[in-house]
Amino acid sequence: MSTIPVEVRLGAAPHNREDAVRAAGALLAEAGHIHPAYVDSMLQREKAANTFLGEGLAIPHGMVEDKHLVLRTGLAVLQVPAGVRWGDDAKQARLVVAIAAASDGHLQVLRRLTRVMRDSALMQRLATTTNAQDIIGALLADGPAESNGGAAALEDFPLGRELSLNYPSGLHARPAGEWARVAGRFQSRVHVRCGDTVADAKSVAALLSLGAARGAQLRLSAQGSDAAAALSTLSATIARLGDEESRQTELSAARQAQAQGLGRALGDWQPAARHTITGIAASPGLVVGTLVHVGDTALEVEDRFTSVAAEAAALDHALTAALDQLHALADEARAGGRQEQAAIFTAHQGLLQDAELLQAVSRSVVQQHGAAWAWRHAMAERVTAQRALADATLAARAADLQDVGERVLRHLLGRGQDDSAAAPAWPDDAILLADDISPSMAAQVDPARVRGFCTARGGPTAHTAILARALGLPAVVAAGPAVLPTGAESSAGHAPAGTPSLAGTVAILDGYRGRLYVAPSEIALVEARTHIARLARLQEEEARSRQLPATTTDGHTVEIAANVNRADQAVKALEAGAEGVGLMRTEFLFLERDTVPDEEDQYQAYRAMVEALHGLPLVVRTLDIGGDKKVPHLDLPVEENPFLGVRGARLALRRDDLLVPQLRALYRAAKHGPIQIMFPMISTVEEVLTLRARMETVRAELDAPAVPVGIMIEVPSAALLADRLAAHVDFFSIGTNDLTQYTLAVDRQHPELAGMAESLHPSVLRLVERTVAGARQHGRWVGVCGGLAGEPLGAALLVGLGVDELSMSTSDISTVKALLRRHSLAELQDLARRALDVDTADEVRALGAALRAVDA
Numbered sequence: 001m002s003t004i005p006v007e008v009r010l011g012a013a014p015h016n017r018e019d020a021v022r023a024a025g026a027l028l029a030e031a032g033h034i035h036p037a038y039v040d041s042m043l044q045r046e047k048a049a050n051t052f053l054g055e056g057l058a059i060p061h062g063m064v065e066d067k068h069l070v071l072r073t074g075l076a077v078l079q080v081p082a083g084v085r086w087g088d089d090a091k092q093a094r095l096v097v098a099i100a101a102a103s104d105g106h107l108q109v110l111r112r113l114t115r116v117m118r119d120s121a122l123m124q125r126l127a128t129t130t131n132a133q134d135i136i137g138a139l140l141a142d143g144p145a146e147s148n149g150g151a152a153a154l155e156d157f158p159l160g161r162e163l164s165l166n167y168p169s170g171l172h173a174r175p176a177g178e179w180a181r182v183a184g185r186f187q188s189r190v191h192v193r194c195g196d197t198v199a200d201a202k203s204v205a206a207l208l209s210l211g212a213a214r215g216a217q218l219r220l221s222a223q224g225s226d227a228a229a230a231l232s233t234l235s236a237t238i239a240r241l242g243d244e245e246s247r248q249t250e251l252s253a254a255r256q257a258q259a260q261g262l263g264r265a266l267g268d269w270q271p272a273a274r275h276t277i278t279g280i281a282a283s284p285g286l287v288v289g290t291l292v293h294v295g296d297t298a299l300e301v302e303d304r305f306t307s308v309a310a311e312a313a314a315l316d317h318a319l320t321a322a323l324d325q326l327h328a329l330a331d332e333a334r335a336g337g338r339q340e341q342a343a344i345f346t347a348h349q350g351l352l353q354d355a356e357l358l359q360a361v362s363r364s365v366v367q368q369h370g371a372a373w374a375w376r377h378a379m380a381e382r383v384t385a386q387r388a389l390a391d392a393t394l395a396a397r398a399a400d401l402q403d404v405g406e407r408v409l410r411h412l413l414g415r416g417q418d419d420s421a422a423a424p425a426w427p428d429d430a431i432l433l434a435d436d437i438s439p440s441m442a443a444q445v446d447p448a449r450v451r452g453f454c455t456a457r458g459g460p461t462a463h464t465a466i467l468a469r470a471l472g473l474p475a476v477v478a479a480g481p482a483v484l485p486t487g488a489e490s491s492a493g494h495a496p497a498g499t500p501s502l503a504g505t506v507a508i509l510d511g512y513r514g515r516l517y518v519a520p521s522e523i524a525l526v527e528a529r530t531h532i533a534r535l536a537r538l539q540e541e542e543a544r545s546r547q548l549p550a551t552t553t554d555g556h557t558v559e560i561a562a563n564v565n566r567a568d569q570a571v572k573a574l575e576a577g578a579e580g581v582g583l584m585r586t587e588f589l590f591l592e593r594d595t596v597p598d599e600e601d602q603y604q605a606y607r608a609m610v611e612a613l614h615g616l617p618l619v620v621r622t623l624d625i626g627g628d629k630k631v632p633h634l635d636l637p638v639e640e641n642p643f644l645g646v647r648g649a650r651l652a653l654r655r656d657d658l659l660v661p662q663l664r665a666l667y668r669a670a671k672h673g674p675i676q677i678m679f680p681m682i683s684t685v686e687e688v689l690t691l692r693a694r695m696e697t698v699r700a701e702l703d704a705p706a707v708p709v710g711i712m713i714e715v716p717s718a719a720l721l722a723d724r725l726a727a728h729v730d731f732f733s734i735g736t737n738d739l740t741q742y743t744l745a746v747d748r749q750h751p752e753l754a755g756m757a758e759s760l761h762p763s764v765l766r767l768v769e770r771t772v773a774g775a776r777q778h779g780r781w782v783g784v785c786g787g788l789a790g791e792p793l794g795a796a797l798l799v800g801l802g803v804d805e806l807s808m809s810t811s812d813i814s815t816v817k818a819l820l821r822r823h824s825l826a827e828l829q830d831l832a833r834r835a836l837d838v839d840t841a842d843e844v845r846a847l848g849a850a851l852r853a854v855d856a
Contacts, residue, residue, distance in 0.1 A: 006139055007031045007076040008132035017093075018043060020084045021060045024098035027076035033100040038062050038069035042098065044514070047280050047478050052086040055123055056094035057116075061101065070100045072842045077135050081128050094127035097139070155198040156191060160221030161231055166242040170213040175241045177350030179207055182237045184353075188224025190234060201234060203356045269531065271508055271524030273517035277482050279454065281514035285474025286535060288528050289429040289451035289509065291502045291518070293485050294441065299409055303373035311371040315361060318371070318411035319352055325407065326352070329440075344439045348404040357382065372412040379405035399458075403438040426450075431509050431516075433483045433502060437468075447471050452509045454516045456483050474511025483516070546577030546814040548821070550806075556825040558799050560817055561617065561807040563785055567608035573810045577817055580617030582733065582807020583678075583785040584609055586662065587624050599661040606669035615673055619710065619733065619783075619807075622662055624648050624680040648681025648712075653690060663695055667704035675707050678733055682711040682718050688728045712785075714738035719767040722774025732775050733807070736786030736794075740764050758841035759788040765797060765835055765844070772802040783807055792819050793848040799825070800832030 007027040014020035025039030041062035045051065052058045062069065076098040083092030116122055116138055126135050165171060183190040183201035190201035194216050199206035201220070212218065218238075222230045305311065326345045333342035351357075357378055364374030379401060386398035428449050434441075435456045453468050458477035468475035485501040508517040508528045517524065551557040561582030562573035570581055589597045589605055597605075610618060625647065652659040666677055679691055688711060699706065710731035713719050719739070722732065736759045740746075743764050746757045758764075768784075775782045783805035788794035790808030795816045798806060808816065820828075835844045 004140065005031065005033070005074040006136045007074065008079065008135050009077070010079045010130060010132060012078045012080050013082060014078070014080060014084050017046065017084060017086050020078055020080065020093065020096050021046060021098070024060060024076045024078040024096050027078070028074060028098055028100050031074060031076070033070065033072055033074035035069040035071065038100070041069060044280055052091050052093060055120070056083065056092060056127060057097065058086050058093035059097050059099055061099040072846055074100045075139065079127060079135065156193055156219060157189070157221035157223040159223065159227050159231065160219050161235060162217065162219050163235060163238065165212050165214060165216040165218055168214055171207060171210060176207040177347035178237060178241060179234065180350050182234055183230065186226045186230035188222045188227040188230045190220065190222045190230050193219040200356065203354050206356055269527065271517050271527055272521040273508070273524060274519035277454070277479050277516040277518065279476040279479030279514045281511055282458070282477040283468035283473060283475035283511050285452060285511040286528065286532050287431065287451040287474055287509050288525060288532070289431040289507065290427040291433055291505045291507050292426055292430045293501060293503045294432050294434045299406065299413060301372050301376050301409070301413070304370045305368045308365055311365045314412060315365070315371040315375065318408050321411045322408045323349055323352055344400070348400060348439070351401065351404045352408065372409060375405070375412060376409055399436055399438060403440050407440060431507055435484060442471065445471065447473060452511060454479055454483050454509060456481055474509055476509060476511060476514050476516055479516060546817060548817070550817045550820040552820055552823055552825045552828070554824040554826060558820060559805040560813055561805060562810050562813065563807050567612040569810070570609055570612045576810045577813045578810065581609065581613060582619050582783055582805055584618065584620045585624065586621060590623065590625065599665045602662055602665035603668045606665055606675070607672050610669050610673035610675060613673065617676065618674060619676045619678050620666060621678045621680055621712065622652060623658055625651055649679045649687055649691060650681060652679070653687065659694065660698060663698040664702060667699055667702050670705055670707050676710060676731070677707055678710040678712060680712040681714055682725070683715045684717065685721065685724055685728065688725060692728065713771050715742045716767060719771045722771045723777050726775050726778040726780045729780065731781045731783065732771055733783040733785050734768060734771060736764065736784060736788040739767060739786065743767060759786065759794065760841040760844045762836060762838055762844065765801065768798065768803070769801050769836060781805065790816060792816060793845065795819065796823065796828050797832050797835055800828035
């Protein structure tokens with residue numbers, strides 16, 4: 001096992017959990033593993049999810065969006081011989097192992113900890129030892145491999161395949177709905193196993209009951225006439241959604257980082273108020289408003305039965321009406337550009353089409369229960385089971401089940417239109433207080449009248465937070481029962497608040513730091529409005545400056561472009577400051593449909609992109625399928641090692657039926673504006689020559705203008721041959737994600753090894769340097785369209801290495817531009833030189849500390 005620095009403090013006696021977390025965090029900060037601000041993030045994590053593992057062990061760590069505050073990987077152990085109460089129950093932590101994870105290298109230690117936990121005598125010894133080396137040895141010493149034993153897979157079908165779940169937030173309602181929809185297209189029975197639990201893949205509720213967190217090992221199996229096709233299609237869907245989930249997480253983290261930058265403008269401001277309620281910052285912003293208690297009116301349900309036929313008809317009518325409402329709400333959200341909200345309502349449609357749920361309700365009706373009573377009873381069982389899941393993120397998805405269940409129930413009770421959250425009596429500056437804000441309630445909120453949300457429960461990844469961000473409203477979640485009126489009890493099981501109703505009280509909602517200041521003083525209100533005006537000016541300045549070029553202090557300009565799929569995304573990217581599109585991924589045309597797009601379909605998509613850019617640069621990557629991207633309707637053979645198989649350009653060279661229509665569509669679109677064509681997964685000069693010959697044949701047939709041709713540098717052979725390849729192409733674009741994977745021989749989706757796939761590793765940076773040097777010999781420009789381009793430190797290093805263009809997610813553009821404008825090219829070149837001369841990615845990150853200090 002690789003060595004990880006471990007700091008130990010023996011014989012500690014913290015007063016409570018917060019005291020223990022702060023003490024352990026201080027050890028990490030003093031040792032240079034974290035920025036001191038990361039301690040607050042660790043406390044936020046405790047609000048979002050209890051980090052007590054059991055057997056006297058707790059592992060506090062920070063929020064994902066605050067990972068930039070980790071300077072290098074390390075551990076700090078606070079030994080508490082007498083124990084410290086951890087959470088609301090009587091659990092006592094005696095070893096507090098605080099984690100600073102710059103990468104995933106600490107996972108080996110966590111696996112070791114799970115073995116230590118099972119040895120009660122060893123845990124007792126570690127909790128009382130007076131020798132710190134005993135603890136360090138237990139954490140770092142290699143131990144026997146874990147057993148892979150478990151319950152026999154009796155419920156699985158013989159035909160199956162295994163995969164790892166790479167969803168950052170685990171399996172929740174939106175992807176589960178898509179899994180069920182895809183599985184439902186096949187006649188075969190399809191099962192999904194996670195640990196000892198097996199679920200019907202056609203049931204959204206059953207899939208959610210798996211409690212599958214990120215990295216979970218799944219086995220898909222099927223039985224029936226189209227079993228093989230079902231497995232192939234569902235596997236491809238799971239992989240595609242994983243990519244989308246990861247991109248959304250990255251975008252969320254970028255938005256959060258940007259919000260925190262604005263939040264720092266508040267400094268240590270603590271407004272005087274009658275009462276301060278602290279929760280989790282879920283959506284940024286600072287507002288002053290009037291508090292309003294909201295919540296669904298309790299629906300009284302009596303068990304009234306008429307006849308099976310009448311109850312079945314009532315249920316069918318209610319389901320149809322609810323589905324119609326959800327379709328309308330999803331369409332309205334899409335029309336308003338609220339894609340996240342639309343996805344939630346689409347997922348809700350899937351929940352209402354769950355066969356197991358409907359069967360349970362039908363059984364109750366046959367047993368002479370009323371449809372409304374049967375529906376409420378069946379939904380209550382599923383909501384309770386979902387809330388009981390150990391994973392906090394997955395447990396929070398019970399809100400979706402509750403919401404969609406109440407929608408149907410209202411129709412069964414004849415109150416189907418009683419769905420408005422915008423009560424006429426609300427003030428025009430309402431701050432909503434609730435146990436939770438359901439998706440249905442959020443859909444009715446008018447942002448012109450509502451200033452923000454504060455809820456008793458929820459989390460930063462729950463749908464309340466997603467919807468608040470989509471509406472652009474500040475939100476604080478998990479604030480506890482203090483936000484509920486006297487005597488109220490949340491459905492999460494909170495005790496009564498025991499405080500008077502806050503309705504009608506003026507308050508300050510701080511969505512940056514997760515606080516609600518109730519009844520602030522007049523001075524505090526003046527201060528708050530001053531801060532609000534100041535933040536608005538900062539946002540306006542940022543909006544103006546994002547259109548400025550990324551020119552360093554000594555006059556060197558770097559082109560900043562965006563990675564997008566569609567023309568509407570390109571428009572948003574330009575508004576955010578992009579100077580063109582450095583990567584148009586064309587595989588989305590193939591992934592988002594069940595048939596291969598023909599030449600005309602592709603031409604229309606490429607032409608729309610050209611016209612959206614109005615003459616600005618557009619780099620279009622040809623079909624990049626293979627490896628982790630699979631398209632069932634392309635009839636590609638199953639490969640034992642797809643990452644080293646037929647993918648990218650290799651596929652194009654074998655499938656003229658895919659390559660030629662795409663080239664024809666691109667050349668036709670090039671008549672409407674500038675296009676540059678780029679081929680992925682190039683590893684040899686021969687591939688480039690063959691592809692260029694095919695391009696010329698197509699171009700001549702269409703009498704189209706010549707276009708610049710580039711290649712992706714994604715494998716070490718291409719980087720090492722850069723000087724030879726540059727003689728035959730017009731530009732290079734480095735895909736740092738795949739280049740890292742192939743350089744370090746690490747599957748970036750492997751649950752145990754993914755943490756090793758570090759694009760900041762010196763070996764990867766040296767290949768970037770080699771690529772730039774080869775391009776310069778022939779006067780070619782070099783871009784980077786991989787994930788490293790959108791990371792502040794990564795962007796600084798790439799510019800220092802001589803990269804000419806950086807293409808990234810839209811949300812990263814303003815941050816990277818601002819960073820580059822704060823530094824000179826000479827500084828960045830010096831930083832890059834030093835990064836090439838160290839041994840590890842952690843050391844490269846440590847070099848970036850000086851850069852962050854200047855930016856702060």
